[in-house]
Amino acid sequence: MTTPAPDRTDDRVVHYASRGSTHFDVILATFCVVLVVSNIVATKGIELGSGSWTIGSLQLWPIITDGGAFLFPLAYILGDVISEVYGFKAARRAIITGFAMALLASVTFWVVQHAPAASFYENQGAYEAVLGFVPRIVLASLAGYMVGQLLNSVVLVRMKSRTAERGLFARLITSTGVGELADTLIFCAIAASVIGITTWGQFWNYAVVGFVYKVGVELVVMPVTMLVIRWLKSREPTYWRSAPPEAAEPQA
Structure with a gap:
């Protein structure tokens, strides 16, 4: 007796794939690299534009961000795909x-910073000026990241439990908005002084621009994200079977 093939046309059934595949391994490796690299480059404050435009104490122009803005949004895109x-x-x-990988990188930078420099090494000051700030940036990033990514995943999975295969766009943008808001506020509150922000106007510029930018990136690449998700669903042989135990939604 043969088992009937799963019905892929029924979009009312919730499905998940087992993580025991090479696709998941590649996504996980990319996810970790994105996080570690973003933590390193986030030590550089970036100001886009010249002149000054303020409303009260809120500085609207120039735009203030950091180096992590270029790559970190990809972490949320990958988090959406995995969830x-x-x-x-x-x-x-x-x-x-x-x-764990970001923490390992931070500890390694700290150990290397405090290891005795060779007599011919002339860049100790430059090393400390850039990578010496990484542990605090990592604290900011990891605090925001843990809260934001978990919220992102919980919101997406709970929405999927109600809509199954329908409403993919809605749950992607909603989960990202919730996760990025928490992540950005926590990260900016801890990291602002590290990159040189000294006023409340600059802080809110940093936080608001960061949030709008990250969600904007998610919207711009949403068609690609949805294509990748659909591609993975079609390539993962376990996806259209019954949801495996490890994919169960978080408990209330």
Whole structure:
């Protein structure tokens, strides 16, 4: 007796793939690299534009951000992909693994910074000026990242439990908005002084621009994100079977 093939036309059924595949491994590796690199480059404050435009104490122009803005939004895109295709427990594993890799990088930078410099090494001051700030940036990033990514995954998975295969765009943008808002506020509150922000006007510029930018990136690349998700769903042989235990939604 043969088992009937799963019905892929029924969009009312919730599906998840097992994380035991090479696709998940590649996504997880990329996710960790994005997080570690973003933490390093976030030590550089960036100001886009000249002149000054303020409303009260709020500085609207020039735009203030940091080096992490160029790559970090990809972490949320990858988090969406993992949560949508592999479920909450897979996303939680990715988040914890990324946390561990970023912490390892930060500890390594700290150890190297305090190791005795060679007599011919002339860049100790430059090393400390840039990478010496990384541990505090990592604290800011990891605090925001843990809260934001977990919220992102929880919101997406709970929405999927109600809409199944329908409403992909809505749950992607809603989960990202919730996660990025929490992430940005926590990160900016801790990291602002590290990159040289000294006024409340600059801080709110930093936080608001960061949030709008990250969500904007998500919107711009949303068609690509949805294509990648659909591609993975069609390539993962376990996706259209019954949802495996490790993909169960988070408990209330």
